[in-house]
Amino acid sequence: MATSNTSSILLSETHQQTYDRLQQALGLQLRRQIFIAVCDNLNLRNHLALKLQTDLLSKNQTASTLQRSLNSQIASSLISLKLDLNDPNPFSQIAQYYAQNQSDLDNKPLIGFQILGVEHLTRQPPGVQWSFLRHLRTLEHHLDSLEFSLVLWISSPWLCCIQQSAPEFWRWRTGVFQWMSDPTPSDLESGTITLDSTSVFEFSESNKSDALKQLLDQIQQLQQQSASSPLRQAYRQLANIYRDRILAGENAELNYTLAIQAYEKALEIIPETGFLSEAEFLLSNSQQKPGFSSPDNDDSIDIFNDLGTLYWMRFRQRFQGNPQSTDVLSDLEQSIIFYQNALMKTDPEAQPNLYIKIQKNLGTAYTDLATLQDPSQNLEQAIIAYTEALYYLKLNQTEIDPAQIQDYATIQNNLGTTYWKLAQQTQPIPHLKEAITAYTQAMEFYTPQQDALNYALLQTNLGTAYWTLSQYQPSAKLLLQAIHAYHQALTYRTIESAPVACAATYNNLGIAYWHLANHYQKSEIRAKFLKRAIAAYQKALSIAPHLSPTQLTFDPLATHNNLGLTHYQLAIDSNLPLGKATRISLLEAALKHHLQADINESTQLEKQQLTDGAVPNSKTTEHHQTTLSYLLRTIRAFYNESGLQGQNQALSQIPGHLLPEILRAL
Numbered sequence: 076m077a078t079s080n081t082s083s084i085l086l087s088e089t090h091q092q093t094y095d096r097l098q099q100a101l102g103l104q105l106r107r108q109i110f111i112a113v114c115d116n117l118n119l120r121n122h123l124a125l126k127l128q129t130d131l132l133s134k135n136q137t138a139s140t141l142q143r144s145l146n147s148q149i150a151s152s153l154i155s156l157k158l159d160l161n162d163p164n165p166f167s168q169i170a171q172y173y174a175q176n177q178s179d180l181d182n183k184p185l186i187g188f189q190i191l192g193v194e195h196l197t198r199q200p201p202g203v204q205w206s207f208l209r210h211l212r213t214l215e216h217h218l219d220s221l222e223f224s225l226v227l228w229i230s231s232p233w234l235c236c237i238q239q240s241a242p243e244f245w246r247w248r249t250g251v252f253q254w255m256s257d258p259t260p261s262d263l264e265s266g267t268i269t270l271d272s273t274s275v276f277e278f279s280e281s282n283k284s285d286a287l288k289q290l291l292d293q294i295q296q297l298q299q300q301s302a303s304s305p306l307r308q309a310y311r312q313l314a315n316i317y318r319d320r321i322l323a324g325e326n327a328e329l330n331y332t333l334a335i336q337a338y339e340k341a342l343e344i345i346p347e348t349g350f351l352s353e354a355e356f357l358l359s360n361s362q363q364k365p366g367f368s369s370p371d372n373d374d375s376i377d378i379f380n381d382l383g384t385l386y387w388m389r390f391r392q393r394f395q396g397n398p399q400s401t402d403v404l405s406d407l408e409q410s411i412i413f414y415q416n417a418l419m420k421t422d423p424e425a426q427p428n429l430y431i432k433i434q435k436n437l438g439t440a441y442t443d444l445a446t447l448q449d450p451s452q453n454l455e456q457a458i459i460a461y462t463e464a465l466y467y468l469k470l471n472q473t474e475i476d477p478a479q480i481q482d483y484a485t486i487q488n489n490l491g492t493t494y495w496k497l498a499q500q501t502q503p504i505p506h507l508k509e510a511i512t513a514y515t516q517a518m519e520f521y522t523p524q525q526d527a528l529n530y531a532l533l534q535t536n537l538g539t540a541y542w543t544l545s546q547y548q549p550s551a552k553l554l555l556q557a558i559h560a561y562h563q564a565l566t567y568r569t570i571e572s573a574p575v576a577c578a579a580t581y582n583n584l585g586i587a588y589w590h591l592a593n594h595y596q597k598s599e600i601r602a603k604f605l606k607r608a609i610a611a612y613q614k615a616l617s618i619a620p621h622l623s624p625t626q627l628t629f630d631p632l633a634t635h636n637n638l639g640l641t642h643y644q645l646a647i648d649s650n651l652p653l654g655k656a657t658r659i660s661l662l663e664a665a666l667k668h669h670l671q672a673d674i675n676e677s678t679q680l681e682k683q684q685l686t687d688g689a690v691p692n693s694k695t696t697e698h699h700q701t702t703l704s705y706l707l708r709t710i711r712a713f714y715n716e717s718g719l720q721g722q723n724q725a726l727s728q729i730p731g732h733l734l735p736e737i738l739r740a741l
Contacts, residue, residue, distance in 0.1 A: 240412075
């Protein structure tokens, strides 16, 4: 640990009080205490860390042996460890230290460990930085072995980063001790980094753009001249070229790689006007889509935001190709790191629009991360980001600026969808109510005249939230609200304007009517809603054949079974004044749809086996068993209605491959 220039430091009264509180907390020698010490000035931090080690040791030793003991790390009751940048796992380092010094530690009083050197992660690649955060998130797994206290020394930007990206560690903190002071230009001793632009220049040899070649030649010249600021801007200009190609539809992976590389090289260069702040360098080396920054804002914030968006876009592209690839998760994690870093540099009071945009981007990235790991925690982080964006949209405004209406409605819709997803993980009722509130507030700023399809999307989302809530709080009123929202959406989600969305909404409407029917005991009311469910299901199925199976967002096989079940319920209701012929007709319709579900399933399976040798999975088997149970129930209803003649009439329509299973069950 560096000790230079620390003896001359005089602590202010506030600094001394903060130090005394930390020293007293450590002096209690309690187990499993996690202290976060925040100090941006390295000289002050080093002084405090050494003073802490010295003062705690002096309580256990005489003055005559104190200086000698300071030269022995093992003799100290508070042990300082510098974070290993090759493997930034503080828990592993502590375990390793224990293993190497166990015999000495057994005979010495041990208060705990203090971890220093986190600021050096500033200049490490994003993978290393994210690795450190991931290790912090595993704290709970190490608690049983923490027979001492732990002090983690960090700078202010890392405090925000840990709070957002390592919530498990943050929740276990015992206390946070902050020393407010001017930052030191830490970890920037080498000045401008030596750049390796080999891959960029190799690509330029085959590129036919004269402007691009000129820019690359200029970069080579600026490197030789060591002109920092012009070189930084040239790299940013180069990154913008590749970024614009991507936005124009040239989604080749090489364009992403080169754009990201150029932006990161721009960040590595220290402007000639002075040092970048640590917030600027922190992590820099490394259902609204995240957006790129405009060139009018602070240079570094723009680059951080653009890097976050590029990594996010590449994540989406790679996820479609190979969702199991490790690169997919890495891209998304790096996207989040860059968005967080952009937020650290952004003043929400002075730059509210930029702050709102980055928070919205961050929310989208966390929502995507929830599909890959830790869904509840990442969805909660997305909600925090969206809520923060909405707060600054509404701050000091009696009404939303007309220019921001689109943003406000979009963020509210994203917030509602995130709450809906979180409801699938935990606390469904309160989260679904929050989703309904968000969708309803978004609706206040959308009209069908202004944007018909987005208005319909919001109505559909609102309907789905009401329907889902009705599954946890059974209520005809909730279902009627869902049905009303679906009907509103279908006014604008037509077969002509949005066939895929139209079919899905009709399917949802059928489900809502079916559940509503089951809320009523009177057969006439039940029948009315069951017939409406049939009409909605039939409409959805009439659209589906005109669409590609990959476009559909609902399962037609399930819809056929639902339609068959609805016909069956009407047929067997003895309280309905239906003639025998009508009941048989309804049962025939039920049988037809259940058979259609099985035939379609068999056809899909045959296609899969021909193309990739797929074998039936558990879901396929479960689907088949469900359809089989519906068929058996319907055949028995034929028997109840018309005896053996009716049963034989039904069996005559069963395909040969199903007859053995059916006859065994009967």
